[in-house]
Amino acid sequence: MTCNMTQRLISAYVDRELSEDERARVRQHLALCAECMAMYEMTLKVKTALGSMAPSPCPECLWESVRDRIEALPFQTELERAPRLSAARAVWSFARLVVPAAVAGTMVAIPLVHMIFGVSVFGPAGMRQQPLASSTPPRLVITAPASGELSSARYPAARGVASGQRASMSSSTGLFGLDTPIGCNSKDGEDPSSPEGQLDLLLRQMQDSSLTYTWIGGSTHE
Amino acid sequence: MVNQQALATTAQHLSKEAEFESLVLRYQNSVYNIALRMSGNPDEAQDLAQEAFVRAYRSFDSYRRGTSFDKWLYRIVTNLYIDEVRRRRRKPYVESLDERITMSGGDEVDREIADLSHSPETVYDREHLDMCIQSALAELPPEFRMAVILCDIEGFSYEEIAQIMGTSIGTVRSRIHRGRRGLRERIAPCFPARSGEVRPT
Numbered sequence A: 001m002t003c004n005m006t007q008r009l010i011s012a013y014v015d016r017e018l019s020e021d022e023r024a025r026v027r028q029h030l031a032l033c034a035e036c037m038a039m040y041e042m043t044l045k046v047k048t049a050l051g052s053m054a055p056s057p058c059p060e061c062l063w064e065s066v067r068d069r070i071e072a073l074p075f076q077t078e079l080e081r082a083p084r085l086s087a088a089r090a091v092w093s094f095a096r097l098v099v100p101a102a103v104a105g106t107m108v109a110i111p112l113v114h115m116i117f118g119v120s121v122f123g124p125a126g127m128r129q130q131p132l133a134s135s136t137p138p139r140l141v142i143t144a145p146a147s148g149e150l151s152s153a154r155y156p157a158a159r160g161v162a163s164g165q166r167a168s169m170s171s172s173t174g175l176f177g178l179d180t181p182i183g184c185n186s187k188d189g190e191d192p193s194s195p196e197g198q199l200d201l202l203l204r205q206m207q208d209s210s211l212t213y214t215w216i217g218g219s220t221h222e
Numbered sequence B: 001m002v003n004q005q006a007l008a009t010t011a012q013h014l015s016k017e018a019e020f021e022s023l024v025l026r027y028q029n030s031v032y033n034i035a036l037r038m039s040g041n042p043d044e045a046q047d048l049a050q051e052a053f054v055r056a057y058r059s060f061d062s063y064r065r066g067t068s069f070d071k072w073l074y075r076i077v078t079n080l081y082i083d084e085v086r087r088r089r090r091k092p093y094v095e096s097l098d099e100r101i102t103m104s105g106g107d108e109v110d111r112e113i114a115d116l117s118h119s120p121e122t123v124y125d126r127e128h129l130d131m132c133i134q135s136a137l138a139e140l141p142p143e144f145r146m147a148v149i150l151c152d153i154e155g156f157s158y159e160e161i162a163q164i165m166g167t168s169i170g171t172v173r174s175r176i177h178r179g180r181r182g183l184r185e186r187i188a189p190c191f192p193a194r195s196g197e198v199r200p201t
Helices: A003-016 A020-032 A033-053 A063-073 A079-115 A156-163 A195-206 B004-037 B041-059 B068-090 B120-124 B126-138 B141-151 B159-164 B169-190
Strands: A141-144 A152-156 A212-216
Touching: A003 A020, A003 A033, A003 B169, A020 A033, A033 B126, A033 B141, A033 B169, A063 B004, A063 B041, B004 B041, B004 B068, B004 B126, B004 B141, B041 B068, B068 B141, B068 B159, B126 B141, B126 B169, B141 B159, B141 B169, B159 B169
Parallel strands: none
Antiparallel strands: A141 A152, A141 A212
């Protein structure tokens, strides 16, 4: 056994925490090595000195101060505390597992549903996004009370207006529509075919508070 | 009308407190002594011991009756002391040697200090050696310090220390070996240069 190995085992040797085999080999080395023997002696002295340190008496007030603090603790018995703790623990362990999984699942599901089915998760229930390549442009639906002169009309969205397309009529659902350019109701002699004129008309119509407006499909930005 | 549940609860509480009190009185010297050796400061030691018993009381319901109370208690003590001693850093207890001593009657006297430098025999003075060991202990990392204290002052075996500290026996052996190595280097000057007193068993 080398000095290095012996010196690593000296503490355990002093504490009688070595196996018989290790103990015999350390003893054998110590008998031949003055350096390791000196280290053994010093280790034994340290252990003895620590063990014979004068014990300091505990302050008499220790229990009193402990008792004061104990009595200040909330008054709860094991019977009262146990069910509450276990229920709280159960909720916490359930939430700790389920919540991150749910969040991750939702984050994956939203774009998947959007891509595969074209359904807008955040829009009105069941509303479908128009496919990008669809020939139907996004539309602004204006709905008015039936008594109005213009009960309902559909206008192309900004994209359609800007390109000078005309509004398409739809009467299949009882809606009254226009088969004329959107600027046909212009009263101010503006060029109804220009984008600015069409936008102006649209804004004036929107000032009528009896009408409601809903964008259907697509983005309003080109 | 007397609430039976409240009565039972109060009785249970009182009996728990009485049982706990007897355990505190039995172990308070040891718990305080470990705290003192860990912190090196009587005031801090009292705080630590008090906190250890309050923590023990709060989790007293989880202590299984019939099992070793001291191991259970020392585990709380160990975790608390190591954390707290590391958190508070080392603030050695300092007492000014120039400060006058107040006697019990209220009189003040000068402190008389023996000059030890020319008196090798007095190096063996118990108090001086204790101070030397205490300052050497304070230099050790808290885990090593606690392992050495549990072994040499409290007399626990490596297996018991492993249970108390929640580690393997190999880790305990390593901590004690490294702790003693640090102590040997620092305490050696406190011993007179004599050799050949001890032979291996």
